[in-house]
Amino acid sequence: MFHRRTVLISLIASIAVLITSCAFEGVGIFASIARERKVLDDRDLPNDLTVAAIDRTSDRMWIAAGQLWHRGFDKVDDLAAGRPEQWTKVAAPGANFTTTNLAVLNDVVYAVYSNLAGDVSGVYRVTISTTPPTLTAVFPAGVAESVERVFVVDATLDGAAGPTLLVSVRTGTNTWRLDGSTDGTTFVAVDGFDSTAPHIAAVGDGTGQVIVVTPKTVYRDADGLKAGDLPQSVAPGGSAARPATAEFTAAHVVENGATTTVWLADDNGFLYSSTDFGDVWVRNTNAHVRAGGNAIRFRSLGSVAAPGGGDPMVVAGTTGVGYRVLGSDASQAIALPVEESNYRESDLSRSTVIAFFANPELKTDYPVPTGSPGAFTREEGYLLFAGAANGGLWRALNQTNPIQWVQE
């Protein structure tokens, strides 16, 4: 009797689990099909690239995705004009060299390359005026030291006007140093940022304040780099403290009128924000979770201006579940893009989003696909790009109407 009842209960429980089971993030199967819009792919960039860094110069768009790729920026996004300009790969500086990081200083691209053996790395300046573009090593490194990341921050360096190109240099098994340059040629060690973990992000506010983040430490230099007082640790504390098992994964600064907000993200479902550049931090109380209850592992942060002067849209890339739209500060709920977007049914929603880039210039009469073949509407807004791990590069216009993604 007991056995039969156990079997019956198990059977009912199994059926209940089956009936309610679904792997999508908050969407029903039929509902997602009803909403689905055709996701256009208007360029021939391989869709399985891992796009780890995105930036632009005055007239070209650049990505670091194993190799360095570029395309024209302004003249080509017109779906009505036919086939747009395609991406071109820049030849690596040597055999088996790859790049996963780049930054733009004074309209010049600097990319980090390393070879397969791991015994040669460096920062290379890209000269686009030559055909084909050439790479010049401006910060070579070898076995003793290796270069892993570059950042550009809006901050002075040793009294010289910014912006400043920062290079995270691995100097030993577990030691990193930060070097900086304002001209891309002469590099100096930046005092006070030696670390036992790699520098993963750096942001500045243009007034001399700089925040540099490692997985477990947040440094602030309040009076420009390599000048005045040494940087201090301003890691979130108290109720906003990082859980011991978490590691910071990204940092981003958002300027909205007179308010400058620094955002941090970690791999345990927590976001952190500060409007005074690191004195007071706010954090979500409970970890943000994905469907199934596991904490979201945030991987990247970005923001894009809104048309009409509205609040910028702040976004956080995740591991495996696309991106989320953040609230006004880190204590607020986060959200999926609205249902009317083509996001939820796109591969982007199931990707690990590791890089964002927003174009600060307003685009007018920009063609946005409607989802029907060849059909588009003209909209006004700001372009946001997202790079995915093994998922290629995505582009969307942050407009008044729901955002529609196009794969490049």
Added chain:
Amino acid sequence: MHVSRIRRFAVALLVVFVASTLPAQQDSDAFAPTYTLGDQSLAINLGLFVPMFFAGPVSLFEPANLSLGGAGSLLWSTYLTNEISVGVELGGSFALTPNGRALFLVPIAARGSYSFRAYPFEFPVSLGAGLSIARLEDAVKVDPFIKPGGSFYWYYSTQWAFGANLFYWIIPQIYTNLTYQGVTETRVGNFLEFTLSARYHF
């Protein structure tokens, strides 16, 4: 391209199955078959799957947004009387979304039929009910399933009959606020199945 290949394969499979089991020539005994309790039949059905629309809490008519697809099923039936039969059906269908995602539906249903006959023709009307397993990429859900419809058969022999089916699939895909998706994700799927059928009596 992909759909048409599968469709051609399905038709070829049906032809091979039927050809391999047909007798060398048509039976000469031209009298109407009569079935009694315990007689059984096995039918194989292959054809088209026509997504029509979704009904949901916001709109009672949302375009299905799916391509024309394919459907097939195996039906085992046993006769209670000459007109009434009951059986079990295992089916499958597929259709593609605008971005090429494949929706698979695998219904398992009990079916009851009442047959009108005008030898050599038979017109069963049926109602199937059961569960349907829906799969779209990694997402899987089991939903209730109802399938009313009718068929047309021509008796080739006392054992073999060939014809076509037209069935209406109703699949309420229900989410509640207890689920992660929420009640607004509920949709009732409405589909048509048009299949060719070969039925063997034994």
